[in-house]
Amino acid sequence: MHQLTEFSFSKRFPELPLISAALAEEHPDFVPLSFGFPAKESFLIPLLSEAAVSALQTQGLESLQYTGGTGPKKVNEWIKKRSELRSIQSENENILVTSGSMQAIDLATRTLADPGDHVWIEAPSFFGAIRQFSLAEVELTSFPIDEDGLRVDLVEQALIEAKVKGKPMPKMFYVMPNYHNPTGVNLSLARRKKLAELAYEYNFYVLEDDAYVELSFSGGFVPSIYSFGPERVIYISTFSKIIAPGIRMGWAIAGEQVINKMRMLKSDGSTSVFVQEIVSQFLAKIDFEQHVQYLTSIYRARKDAMVRSIHEYFGNEVSYQMPEGGFFLWLTFPAEVDTSEFMEKSLKNGVGYLDGKHFYLQNDELNHIRLSFTFCDEEQIRRGIQRIAESYNDYKNNREVLEEAL
């Protein structure tokens, strides 16, 4: 055999930091507030079991092939009907069922953009999406959000400036309009309309990630960005938060040309028609409105428990915007705090969270943490917040001692 020489892999792999909260769970009573895992209680196991048996009995031969069975059609019908609540009109040719919504983000990005093209995003934004954009080798620029979501006025300024100065225009703007990950804020109606208008005027696509839309604590909703600009918006959502992540099923809604290109890039073929059959039978068996109310009642109670504990253990030391739905609370510490600095201590104390820097392109802001209130029960949440407060106070006291000593 010949001596091996070094192989030069594709240049597309980014050097992104590992997210350490995932790694350390050695504490016997660890409280994971890190990741967006649904509540165990949200999984309707007996119904899923019935759906699986019935799927195999009635559509087994078809749904075990590459394509076939009644499942895909019924899942499409459900998506169409449900999307009308977001003011979205769609036909089968506008819908692509994907293997989770992250796959839809990947397919949309590579459909719209080549390496070197520009994609604009919010700051902060979902780290998983940022990773997909990096792998697609696009250039990223981010825009701040406030309590009404993305600062669309700043986006417009930047578009005008880019056009005037001949700078690169974006091919895509990635935005999470409802219960934004990580901040929990909603994009206002006026800004949705304006963003769709900008997409038409400056000829880019909005990638509207609506993963959490069903999980509203008030029951209210605002029309989707898609409804204001169906020719320049790709709308994506997922069954991960309303049925289960383990079934790996999401969807995209867009113009037929976009959907056909996304389908061509989808190297896993049709998303499992076997699982689609199970999902379609599950959806036929449940009262979906009641199911959503059940989910939001769990999550509202957990969010309330988290808010109470934050007040109890942090007082006025921290701030946050009250989540009106979704999975996350974004906790803001005083500006001089670097939340990564008490991360290790927190993990040792038995609690996990994500430090805010992962949600920015350049680690712009260090004084936030993202807390998920969905997976842990109320008692765990209280213990978790208490432990973060203890770790933070230690860090703060040490820092004060250090500063005095200087």
Next chain:
Amino acid sequence: MHQLTEFSFSKRFPELPLISAALAEEHPDFVPLSFGFPAKESFLIPLLSEAAVSALQTQGLESLQYTGGTGPKKVNEWIKKRSELRSIQSENENILVTSGSMQAIDLATRTLADPGDHVWIEAPSFFGAIRQFSLAEVELTSFPIDEDGLRVDLVEQALIEAKVKGKPMPKMFYVMPNYHNPTGVNLSLARRKKLAELAYEYNFYVLEDDAYVELSFSGGFVPSIYSFGPERVIYISTFSKIIAPGIRMGWAIAGEQVINKMRMLKSDGSTSVFVQEIVSQFLAKIDFEQHVQYLTSIYRARKDAMVRSIHEYFGNEVSYQMPEGGFFLWLTFPAEVDTSEFMEKSLKNGVGYLDGKHFYLQNDELNHIRLSFTFCDEEQIRRGIQRIAESYNDYKNNREVLEEAL
């Protein structure tokens, strides 16, 4: 709203012809010999049903999350153990479970190659893989095969020539060593060894697609290419042909660095841990050797029926290499025949096949068709071959009349 201007999509989309056999099935008694669908009889529906219920009952809470449950570990164990039969030694860090083996082809290609890089393949080769390579924007070169598979001697010549002349070297060679799709031939032991040596010497990876390995009519097997060069081979296989395509599950085995990069590109996350749980429980319930014997007994009988019908209806007009396993028979007509020219007639007569040109980069050879002997039963196969023969004879007679008239 502003006037829409045309949007410029990613340049990565190839202009590949549609495969028309998929479209026309209006005949009341259509015989689809086109696509590689497993036999309906191969799906063990009651066992899959038991496995699904048991998966949900025992590992429901875990396997419905993004990651978790005992399924992935057990599936890995099965893959490791089974791969030893191919002389492959692997650990967990060498294995990536994928959503079908086509996804593995996509991930491997984009891990190894950037747009413009060179990938070498067999001629003919699997049209689905060719499509993935085109989407990855790599440059393709193909090498002929004979009754012992890929002409590795010609590959070596080309490597030497490229090196001497400073021409681009391949980053990857895609090859199907067992029951090649479409030709059904096997790569000889000597050529496997030689190809692995060339990969080391000239620093490229072999992508060894072993989708059909279990389906041997003789029960015999040759060690994998991977076994001769684990540091420069990515081995891929699939559950599609041995459990069901609808579960969408395949795998890749490679060095840890390659696997980690492939995992990073895998935008659908871990392949459904819910489905992995079902698969692991299914594998625990069956006698796999007996299952493989059951599958091959069905497919051997159907292959024999196809061969008999070919002799009956075509006599000595056509030739083929007898498949020793797998899904396909590659039928060769006299050199002057273009099989596309009696395709439409065949579809009208109620039979589908794939014309050979789809399996070549430049439609090099037009006188072949690929027949799948797995999906249709023996009686259907007989009718299908009879209909192809009728269409061919019509085509031939018309041509002779035409030639005489000229």
